[in-house]
Amino acid sequence: MSKIAIITDSNSGVTQSQAEELGIFVVPMPFMINNEEFFEDINLTQEQFYTKLGEDASVSTSQPTPDSLMTLWDKVLKEYDQIIYIPMSSGLSGSCQSAYMIAQEDYEGKVFVVDNQRISVTQRQSALDAKAMAEAGYSAEEIVKVLMDTKFESSIYIMLDTLYYLKKGGRITPAAAALGTLLRLKPVLQIQGEKLDAFAKARTSSQGKNIMINAIKADIENRFGGMDAKDFYIACAYTQDLDLANDWKKELEEAFPGFDIHMDPLSLSVACHIGPGALAVTVTKKVHV
Numbered sequence: 001m002s003k004i005a006i007i008t009d010s011n012s013g014v015t016q017s018q019a020e021e022l023g024i025f026v027v028p029m030p031f032m033i034n035n036e037e038f039f040e041d042i043n044l045t046q047e048q049f050y051t052k053l054g055e056d057a058s059v060s061t062s063q064p065t066p067d068s069l070m071t072l073w074d075k076v077l078k079e080y081d082q083i084i085y086i087p088m089s090s091g092l093s094g095s096c097q098s099a100y101m102i103a104q105e106d107y108e109g110k111v112f113v114v115d116n117q118r119i120s121v122t123q124r125q126s127a128l129d130a131k132a133m134a135e136a137g138y139s140a141e142e143i144v145k146v147l148m149d150t151k152f153e154s155s156i157y158i159m160l161d162t163l164y165y166l167k168k169g170g171r172i173t174p175a176a177a178a179l180g181t182l183l184r185l186k187p188v189l190q191i192q193g194e195k196l197d198a199f200a201k202a203r204t205s206s207q208g209k210n211i212m213i214n215a216i217k218a219d220i221e222n223r224f225g226g227m228d229a230k231d232f233y234i235a236c237a238y239t240q241d242l243d244l245a246n247d248w249k250k251e252l253e254e255a256f257p258g259f260d261i262h263m264d265p266l267s268l269s270v271a272c273h274i275g276p277g278a279l280a281v282t283v284t285k286k287v288h289v
Contacts, residue, residue: 001137002081002082002139002140003079003080003081003082004080004081004082004083004134004140004143005024005025005076005077005079005080005082005083005084006023006024006025006083006084006086006127006130006131006134007024007025007026007027007073007076007083007084007085007086008024008025008026008027008085008086008087008123008124008127009026009027009028009029009064009086009087009088009095009123010026010027010028010029010040010041010267010268010269011029011087011119011120011123011267011269011270012026012086012088012119012123012124012127012267013120013123013237013264013265013267014127016028016041022127022131023131024127024131025072025076026041027064027068027069027072027087028040028041028064029061029062029063029064029088029095029267029268030061030062030064030065031044031049031059031060031061031062031268031269031272032058032059032060032061032062033057033058033059034052034058035058040267040268040269046240046265046268049268049272050239050271050276053165053271053272053275053276054276059272060272061268061272063094063095063098064095064098064099066098066102069099069102070102070106073085073107073110077110077111081110082109082110082111082112082140083107083110083111083112084112084114084130084134084140084143084144085099085103085113085114086114086116086118086123086126086127086130086147087099087113087115088119088269089117089118089119089123089191096113096115099113100113100115112141112144114126114130114144114147114148115148115151116147116148116150116151117151117152118151119156119191119267119270120156120237120264120266120267120270120280120282121235121236121237121262121263121264121282121284122154122156122235122282122284124264125154125233125235125284129146129147129287129289130143130147132289133289136289138289147287150285150287153223153224153284153285154192154282154283154284154285155190155191155192155215155216155219155223155282155283156190156191156192156280156281156282157188157189157190157199157211157212157215157216157280157281157282158188158189158190158191158237158266158274158279158280159186159187159202159205159208159209159211159212159279159280160187160188160189160274160277160278161186161275161276161277161278162275162276162277163185163187164275165272165273165275166274185201185203186201186202186203186205186207187200187201187202188201188202188208188211188212188215189274190215199211200215208279209248209251209279212279212281213252213255213281216256216281216282216283219283220232220283224283224285230286231285231286232259232285232286233262233282233283233284233286234252234256234259234261234281234282234283235261235262235264235281236248236249236252236261236262236263236279236280236281236282237264237265237266237279237280237281238263238265238266238278238279238280239265239266239270239271239275239276239277239278240265240271240276240277241276241277244277244279245263245279246263248279249263266278266280
């Protein structure tokens with residue numbers, strides 16, 4: 001039986017120390033901050049990132065270089081026969097396509113790049129599912145098939161505290177940002193599949209939270225066929241404000257009794273586009289191994 005390694009990237013929210021505990025590997029995402037390169041969770045902590053963001057530094061995401069990926073893959077392949085690599089969704093970054101091309105050209109049959117269009121806690125769940133399947137004796141091809149067959153069985157809803165960073169990144173027009181700020185709107189975005197899209201506009205945080213909770217309930221009922229904690233993971237995520245996030249987690253535990261709700265900070269690649277104070281909730285259909 002092939003020994004299969006699972007690799008994801010830091011957009012999954014899995015830290016380097018957590019990766020060691022989980023028995024997986026994490027590629028740190030690179031950032032350019034005022035023309036200096038940093039790597040998430042290597043020489044850039046969450047706290048340092050938000051300090052720089054608050055100072056209005058020029059922050060942009062980059063993607064792992066081919067050389068850094070190949071160095072890691074070569075190292076891992078000394079211990080393992082094959083690799084399943086689960087990068088962030090191709091709809092949000094070009095890093096997936098780059099990795100796929102390298103794997104096709106130089107690692108055929110050895111490295112399998114999975115674009116199951118996940119990010120943050122849903123990407124983390126895919127890595128954990130892949131690990132469980134590898135331990136249960138699934139082949140690399142079988143793991144890839146399951147991850148791809150279930151890629152749309154997940155939703156993310158994110159409520160923003162500010163439109164400033166979407167405007168700064170050119171994701172919305174300055175006029176729309178100004179109007180939203182003037183009206184104190186709390187936009188709710190969604191990720192289903194590859195795109196980050198507008199979902200709703202809330203007047204208040206509590207209205208935004210209700211919109212997200214109802215959207216998750218609707219997805220479970222209408223897309224996934226009914227509410228049963230045995231069949232779904234509900235998770236939440238946030239940017240910077242842990243107290244706000246802990247309150248949000250409690251609200252979700254009340255709204256979804258019986259669910260063990262995991263919470264992580266949103267990856268910095270997402271945070272640099274949406275800014276601090278954001279709250280997110282996700283639902284992912286369980287892969288039963």
